[in-house]
Amino acid sequence: MAESGTKTPRERYRAQVRAEIKQHAWEQIATAGASALSLNAIAKQMGLSGPALYRYFAGRDELITELVRDAYRSLADTLRAATESSGSGPDITTLAQALRGWALEDPNRYFLVYGTPVPGYHAPDDITVIADEIMRMLLDACTALPSGGPATSFAEHLQEHRRWAEGHPAPPVALHRALVFWTRLHGVLSLEAAGHFAGMGFDPGRLYAAELDELRR
Numbered sequence: 001m002a003e004s005g006t007k008t009p010r011e012r013y014r015a016q017v018r019a020e021i022k023q024h025a026w027e028q029i030a031t032a033g034a035s036a037l038s039l040n041a042i043a044k045q046m047g048l049s050g051p052a053l054y055r056y057f058a059g060r061d062e063l064i065t066e067l068v069r070d071a072y073r074s075l076a077d078t079l080r081a082a083t084e085s086s087g088s089g090p091d092i093t094t095l096a097q098a099l100r101g102w103a104l105e106d107p108n109r110y111f112l113v114y115g116t117p118v119p120g121y122h123a124p125d126d127i128t129v130i131a132d133e134i135m136r137m138l139l140d141a142c143t144a145l146p147s148g149g150p151a152t153s154f155a156e157h158l159q160e161h162r163r164w165a166e167g168h169p170a171p172p173v174a175l176h177r178a179l180v181f182w183t184r185l186h187g188v189l190s191l192e193a194a195g196h197f198a199g200m201g202f203d204p205g206r207l208y209a210a211e212l213d214e215l216r217r
Contacts (some may be wrong), residue, residue: 012057012093017056018056018066019189020031020046020162021042021046021053021056021057021072021209022055022063022066022067022161024042024045024046025037025042025063025067025107026108027065028041029067029108029112032069032113034063034064034112034118035065035118035119036051037118038060038085039053039054039057039059040053040064050134054155054167059119059123061121062186064118064121065123065124066114067112068113068123068127069126069127071082071109071110071112071113071129072113072130072131072134073130074102074109075099075102075113075134076130076133076137078098078101078154079098079102079134079137081098082094082097082098083095083098083137085094086183087088089144089197090137090140090143090144091141091144092141092142092212092215092216093216095137095138095141096140096181096185096208096212099185099189100189100205101183102191103189104189104192104193107193110189110193111154111193111194112188112191114186115190122162128213132166134166135162135164135165135166135168135178135182136166136168138178138181138182139165139168139170139174139175139178140168142170142174142177142178142181143169143170143171143174145174145177145216147171147173149175151171151172151176152173152176154176155172155173155175156172157178158172158175158176159172159175162175177215180215181215184211184215185208185211185212185215188204188207188208188211190207191204192204212213
């Protein structure tokens with residue numbers, strides 16, 4: 001494909017229409033959730049016929065894939081930029097803070113990739129590649145931490161069940177710590193982003209920080 005500076009008028013127009021379609025899709029997701037996404041409704045909002053819109057996206061799943069790809073790419077880039085700007089190498093505090101900022105900046109984007117799966121939708125392999133890129137950054141950070149004592153029985157289990165780590169050489173303790181980091185911090189983030197802490201009288205950011213402190217021990 002031509003570079004942005006050398007795109008033809010037709011290519012530029014196509015890119016603009018696709019971007020507008022995605023914007024309408026995000027608005028639908030914010031209102032009714034990803035499972036209710038409708039290309040025909042988007043076409044109506046844009047003053048297009050259904051067949052005209054399908055020239056830009058072949059179907060609902062292709063549109064969802066584009067949104068999911070954008071979201072994962074945005075998170076991966078955010079985490080990498082935070083790591084590079086810190087100048088301290090892989091660090092779970094840096095990653096955790098960047099993850100929370102990214103999630104709360106746009107909860108709909110966060111829930112599209114880490115919320116309830118869209119019924120009937122299956123992401124293509126290239127989406128998994130970006131998700132693996134994010135996990136590798138976390139595994140790097142957990143490997144850089146002190147071992148923290150002998151491996152648990154679950155960590156030893158992970159030594160033989162590490163397909164999810166995509167060949168990363170992290171030792172069992174780091175594998176366990178990465179999974180605990182991912183599940184516990186996403187648990188807090190999911191509740192906060194959904195508004196479940198509203199009215200409880202405490203600062204969710206401090207709960208998130210307290211969980212992170214526990215994970216660093």
